[in-house]
Amino acid sequence: MGKVLQIQPVTRIEGHARISVHLDDDGNVENAYMSLMSLRGFEKFIEGRPAEEVPRIVNRICGICPWMHHTAGNKAVDGCFGVTPTPTGQKLRELLQVMAHINDKILHFFFLAAPDFVLGPDSDYSVRNVMGIVKAAPELAARVVKMRQLGQMMIDRFAGKAIHPIAAVAGGFSKPLSEAERRQMLKDSKELLDFSLFALDFAKNNVFNKYLDVIGELGVITTGFLGTVDRDDGSLRMFDGIQRLMKPDGSFTDFEGVNYLDYLGEHVEPWGYGKMPYAKSWDEGFSLDLDAPKGIYRANTLARINVCDKMGTPKAQEALEAFRNVFGRPAQATLLYHYARLIELVYACERTIELLNWDGITDTDVRAKVTPGAGRGVGIVEAPRGTLIHDYSTDANGCIESANLIVGTTHNIGPMNMSVKQAAASLIKDGTYDQGILNKVEMAVRAYDP
Amino acid sequence: MGVTTALEWLSSCSGCEIAILNIGEALVPLLTEHLDIVHAPVIMDHKYFGQCGDEGGHLEIPQAAVGIVSGGVSNEEHVVVLEEMRKKCTILIALGSCATHGGIPALMNGQNAAQSFAEIYQTPSTDEGASLPDQGVPPLLDRTYALDEKVKVDLMLPGCPPNPAHIAEVITALLENREPKLPTKSVCDTCPTKREGKGNVNKVKRFTENAQFDPDKPISEMRCLLEQGFVCMGPVTVAGCAKYGAPSCIEARVPCRGCFGPVLPKGNQMLDMMNALASNGIDHKSVVDRRSLLRFSGAHGKLRPVRTVTEKEG
Numbered sequence: 001m002g003k004v005l006q007i008q009p010v011t012r013i014e015g016h017a018r019i020s021v022h023l024d025d026d027g028n029v030e031n032a033y034m035s036l037m038s039l040r041g042f043e044k045f046i047e048g049r050p051a052e053e054v055p056r057i058v059n060r061i062c063g064i065c066p067w068m069h070h071t072a073g074n075k076a077v078d079g080c081f082g083v084t085p086t087p088t089g090q091k092l093r094e095l096l097q098v099m100a101h102i103n104d105k106i107l108h109f110f111f112l113a114a115p116d117f118v119l120g121p122d123s124d125y126s127v128r129n130v131m132g133i134v135k136a137a138p139e140l141a142a143r144v145v146k147m148r149q150l151g152q153m154m155i156d157r158f159a160g161k162a163i164h165p166i167a168a169v170a171g172g173f174s175k176p177l178s179e180a181e182r183r184q185m186l187k188d189s190k191e192l193l194d195f196s197l198f199a200l201d202f203a204k205n206n207v208f209n210k211y212l213d214v215i216g217e218l219g220v221i222t223t224g225f226l227g228t229v230d231r232d233d234g235s236l237r238m239f240d241g242i243q244r245l246m247k248p249d250g251s252f253t254d255f256e257g258v259n260y261l262d263y264l265g266e267h268v269e270p271w272g273y274g275k276m277p278y279a280k281s282w283d284e285g286f287s288l289d290l291d292a293p294k295g296i297y298r299a300n301t302l303a304r305i306n307v308c309d310k311m312g313t314p315k316a317q318e319a320l321e322a323f324r325n326v327f328g329r330p331a332q333a334t335l336l337y338h339y340a341r342l343i344e345l346v347y348a349c350e351r352t353i354e355l356l357n358w359d360g361i362t363d364t365d366v367r368a369k370v371t372p373g374a375g376r377g378v379g380i381v382e383a384p385r386g387t388l389i390h391d392y393s394t395d396a397n398g399c400i401e402s403a404n405l406i407v408g409t410t411h412n413i414g415p416m417n418m419s420v421k422q423a424a425a426s427l428i429k430d431g432t433y434d435q436g437i438l439n440k441v442e443m444a445v446r447a448y449d450p
Numbered sequence: 451m452g453v454t455t456a457l458e459w460l461s462s463c464s465g466c467e468i469a470i471l472n473i474g475e476a477l478v479p480l481l482t483e484h485l486d487i488v489h490a491p492v493i494m495d496h497k498y499f500g501q502c503g504d505e506g507g508h509l510e511i512p513q514a515a516v517g518i519v520s521g522g523v524s525n526e527e528h529v530v531v532l533e534e535m536r537k538k539c540t541i542l543i544a545l546g547s548c549a550t551h552g553g554i555p556a557l558m559n560g561q562n563a564a565q566s567f568a569e570i571y572q573t574p575s576t577d578e579g580a581s582l583p584d585q586g587v588p589p590l591l592d593r594t595y596a597l598d599e600k601v602k603v604d605l606m607l608p609g610c611p612p613n614p615a616h617i618a619e620v621i622t623a624l625l626e627n628r629e630p631k632l633p634t635k636s637v638c639d640t641c642p643t644k645r646e647g648k649g650n651v652n653k654v655k656r657f658t659e660n661a662q663f664d665p666d667k668p669i670s671e672m673r674c675l676l677e678q679g680f681v682c683m684g685p686v687t688v689a690g691c692a693k694y695g696a697p698s699c700i701e702a703r704v705p706c707r708g709c710f711g712p713v714l715p716k717g718n719q720m721l722d723m724m725n726a727l728a729s730n731g732i733d734h735k736s737v738v739d740r741r742s743l744l745r746f747s748g749a750h751g752k753l754r755p756v757r758t759v760t761e762k763e764g
Contacts, residue, residue: 003504005502005503005504006498006499006503006504007497007503008497008498008499008503009491009497009498010491011491011492011493011494011495011496011497012492012493012494012495013492014464014492015464016459016491019503020586021503035586035587037525037527037587037588038461038524038525039525039567039570039590040461040524040555040558041555041558041563041566041567041570043570043573044558044561044566044567044569044570045555045557045558045560045561045566046557047561048739049739049742050656050738050739050742052656052657052658053657053707053739053742056707057554057557057745060463060465060553060554060555060610061463062463062464062465063462063463063464063465063466063467063468063469063611064463064464064465064468066463066465107468107471111471111493112493125494125495125496125497125501126494128494128495129487129493129494129495130481130493131481131482131487131493131494134478134481134482135482141478142475142478145474145475145477145478146475148471149472149474149475152471152472153474156472156693157694159702160698160699160700160701160702160704161691161698161699161702162472163465163468163469163472163611164465164610164611164709165702166698166699166702166704166707167702167704169657169660169704170658171658174660174661174702174703174704175660175663175665175702175703176665178665178666260575261574261575264575265575265576265577266573266575266576266577266580267577267580268571268576268577268580268581268583269583270581270583270584270585271583271585271586271587272583272587273583273587275571275576275580277575286577364665366660367659367660369659370658370659371658372656372658397738398656399738399739404573404574404575406575433502434502435501435502438501438502438503439495442495
């Protein structure tokens with residue numbers, strides 16, 4: 001009888017998870033699992049609530065990406081009530097949703113992931129963290145803290161709450177953007193764009209080039225990808241567009257989000273609360289077998305970078321071209337999620353500036369007339385962790401009758417399990433393991449930013 | 451070395467932890483000089499069962515002078531983690547409204563939780579025949595509890611999310627060995643909007659239209675949202691969310707939903723609000739879904755499943 005290593009809690013991630021590595025009698029990996037340990041039940045307890053209230057309830061699904069749930073929820077409510085938001089209302093939603101991507105990416109790369117690279121994967125756990133970075137690289141840390149704060153506060157000052165937002169509403173937005181606010185945001189976003197270019201450069205020199213060997217091996221699996229692209233030119237979209245499901249060979253199908261049930265299914269295993277979405281439309285079922293996975297695709301940064309034909313903004317497009325020259329399309333190496341994350345950081349800053357320069361952004365017609373009633377709405381945005389789907393149906397009183405949610409992180413639960421197994425099996429041999437080796441297994445999870 | 455501190459999160463969303471980060475630049479000296487973080491899953495790699503996960507079945511958190519716990523208690527593992535935190539920490543702080551009053555996840559307390567959790571695995575996108583996972587995952591409790599229903603809590607810091615300035619105040623007060631100064635008034639007491647008297651409002655309306663205000667004028671020129679006829683939980687909610695002068699939601703020109711919990715820690719936001727409406731001659735039946743007035747404070751047995759079909763929603 002072998003033994004089980006319980007890596008718990010999985011740390012420097014944004015939720016509750018456990019990795020179990022099962023070793024056989026010889027100390028080699030028999031199997032490995034990553035299980036989600038929590039379940040709250042949002043789909044059920046929003047039933048009966050007035051639908052217009054729901055976008056300010058479902059934001060609590062995630063305190064790191066509340067704007068994603070808030071905007072996807074509002075889109076779904078628009079659908080239920082049959083309302084089209086005013087153009088300015090819709091653009092303000094996009095502005096805030098894209099700005100929220102900026103902080104998220106700074107947070108993940110520098111606060112959560114960077115300690116593994118800056119201090120080294122094998123460094124002691126007591127220093128392998130953001131406090132360790134402050135000591136090892138104080139100037140970098142000070143700049144990162146300042147930039148993340150700037151990004152958070154430009155949302156907070158205008159929209160009242162950066163965490164658990166309330167300002168997007170059925171039919172649009174709760175208040176207009178003043179010219180003075182627009183100018184200040186523009187100034188701040190230009191500073192963030194400068195920082196994002198610095199961050200990409202820093203990571204290329206200090207992480208991606210330095211760890212090329214590790215990138216080529218750790219947690220590498222072969223899967224399909226899901227993301228959202230512009231329906232006209234195929235460029236990456238965060239706020240709206242058409243869904244694109246890519247097979248491992250790079251061929252793809254585009255589909256309208258409202259038809260997601262024809263393309264995606266959710267598989268359940270008894271050992272974790274998280275459901276595992278898979279590509280039902282591939283008609284091959286579901287399997288996490290490393291050599292012959294079935295129905296498995298990935299979402300989140302690397303997926304979006306892979307499925308898009310191009311980036312819609314100039315600096316991000318330059319970065320994508322440089323990335324594709326080296327890693328091709330689709331790129332499969334798991335640690336490249338970090339690289340893709342920083343390309344998206346550049347895009348989010350550039351897109352924020354574009355939106356702030358849009359002619360109607362300070363228009364005061366921010367909310368269309370809303371009449372509660374029966375209907376169905378599917379609201380989709382690209383959350384940092386993947387394609388986020390909110391599907392609501394309402395009764396005649398405009399209260400939620402039923403809801404189905406597919407949350408960004410869940411798309412990657414299956415793939416994370418595969419990456420964990422691949423990493424554990426290649427790193428743990430004949431009973432030899434230590435905290436550095438087990439941290440590398442966790443790094444395969446951290447790349448997905450669950 | 452700084453004050454040893456352990457952080458944990460239970461049935462939570464990470465929003466409280468982001469609120470800690472939103473302390474901003476003052477956070478750097480706090481994290482590296484004043485506090486000595488010994489356990490904090492979100493930012494550091496201390497593990498429950500030894501760093502290699504092979505040190506037996508007892509979940510271990512290091513001794514610490516201060517323990518900060520966010521999230522409510524909704525599964526058996528949360529109970530074990532919370533009890534270990536209580537055992538190892540001299541001062542235990544409940545951070546955020548989930549920890550102090552149940553928060554949003556305690557909305558589940560208003561329905562048959564076992565049935566609802568089962569139904570989550572029967573949605574249209576879920577494979578047929580799936581059921582609630584039950585192998586090696588922590589079993590769910592009958593309902594979501596606030597921390598003080600399970601262990602003694604020394605300090606409550608509500609908010610969804612809590613105000614970063616108050617988190618900093620609590621930590622600073624502990625370092626200076628004094629009582630922290632936290633708000634005790636209501637949101638209304640601290641709201642700058644203009645009150646002109648009740649007027650002729652006798653019904654409340656849903657927030658399906660924006661408030662009336664002149665965007666070029668300061669918030670003190672906007673009329674009170676209750677007086678505009680919207681349900682606003684300001685009268686029965688403890689203050690503390692304001693960061694730039696006005697309460698956060700009012701800043702966005704949106705009514706308060708009570709995310710800091712009741713004014714008095716044991717108050718009932720739903721009953722207090724229905725009373726407030728009634729005493730102003732407003733028809734309580736015009737409140738759609740009155741039970742969601744307990745949206746942030748459904749723990750402590752306040753939100754319970756509807757027992758009979760005759761007990762209608764308001």
